[in-house]
Each structure stands twice: as structure tokens, then as C-alpha cells.
Amino acid sequence: MNTLRKNWLRIVVHAGAWIPLAWLVADGLLAQLGAEPIRAIILRTGKSALVLLVLSLACTPLNTVAGFRPALQVRRALGLYAFFYAAIHLTTFVAVDYALDLELLREAIFEKPYALVGLAAFSILLPLALTSTKGSMRRLGQTWRRLHAWVYLAALLVIVHFVWLVKLDVREPLAYGAIVAALLAIRLSPVRQAIRRVRGRLAGQYPLPTTRAPSTYLE
């Protein structure tokens, strides 16, 4: 019971992160992916990757603003699940939609700017996923922190990718953009300190006992 109380958020995250994939597979098996099943897979895995990426970015601000420490325990898992869905998204595009035809892929990537931007985002996420282990964190020290701050650039590139491909109604990608910008703002030192002061005043004690994240982005 105690273990359950301590790990409830981890359980929710690990169970929840598999739902979009299970749903996709079920829809595929039941032939419920619509007239363009490959496109449906690309769209759904892309969206899942973006949502999980934004959730992983929200963990540290949640601790800063609301003192919700359990969020820090699930940052790395959320980031890795985001990468997992982005990898399925990219693999479906490259191996299924374009059947690994390198000439066609070269054309698609250089003629469709949104694909180039998506590739740039993925190229950032790949080294972050590969260095998300505790061993890499220890080995790379401060460099690890600087490297993992690039996750914000990856998220912004994903949003540009999304804006570019929807063309007309950009409200949804811009809403994600606003969330990422707000999360990034909360990570900035003056904003973080202002939040701490407000929290300290609200709690009637100043300075507030620190609930600062460990000095790393991903757990």
C-alpha cells in the first residue's frame, strides 16, 4: 500500500503512455484507421510524441510553482516515451509511407520544409534519449545539463513543424507553442525566484524551504 502511495504517479505515467499505442493497434486491427491509415498512424504518433514532450517539460515547473515533487520522478520516463512515439512517427514516414526510397525521401525532406524541421527536432531528441541514463549524467556532468536544455529547442521545432503542416487553422499548434513558452519562462532564474518569493509569502514563511529540482533536466 505504501509502495502504491509512493509510486502512484509513475504507475499512471507508465500505464497512460502506452494507451495511445494500444488504441492505435486496436484501431488498426479493427480497420478503424480511416481511408488513409498510414497518414492516421503518422498523425496520431506525432500528436502523442508532442503531448508527452510537453508533459515532460511541465514536470520541473510543476515542482517550482506548486511544490509537486513527484513530478520530478517521471520527467525522464515522459521524455523517453515522447522519443518512442517520435521514433514510430518517423519510422512510419520513412519505412512505410516512403518505403525506404532514398531518392523520394531526399526530395520529400528538402521540398517539404515541415519535414526538414521535424528531422531537426528528431536529431535533437535522439542524443537526449541516448544520454538519458544515470551513467551518462554522471560522465557528462555540467555538459549533460547544457545538452538537455536543448529539449526546449526540440519542442519549439516540433511546434514549427506542426504549424507548417496544418497551414490554415494554426490555433492548436500555437496553443502548444504558448504552453512551451510559458514552461520555458518558468525555468528562467528571475521568474523562478519571483515564484519562490510568492510561494514563500503564501506559506507564511520566507525564505521557503527549497524544493528545487536536482540540477538536471531529466531526473
Ligand code: HEM
Ligand atoms: C524527420 C522527422 C519527421 C518527419 C519526416 C515528420 C513527418 C510528418 C508528417 C508527414 C506529418 C503528417 C502530415 C499530414 O499528412 O498532414 C506529421 C505530423 C506531425 N508530426 Fe511529424 N515528422 C517528423 C518529426 C516529428 C517529431 C520529432 C515530432 C514530435 C516530437 C512530430 C510531431 C508531429 C505532429 C504533432 C504532427 C501533427 C499531428 C496532427 O496534426 O494531429 N513530428 N509529421
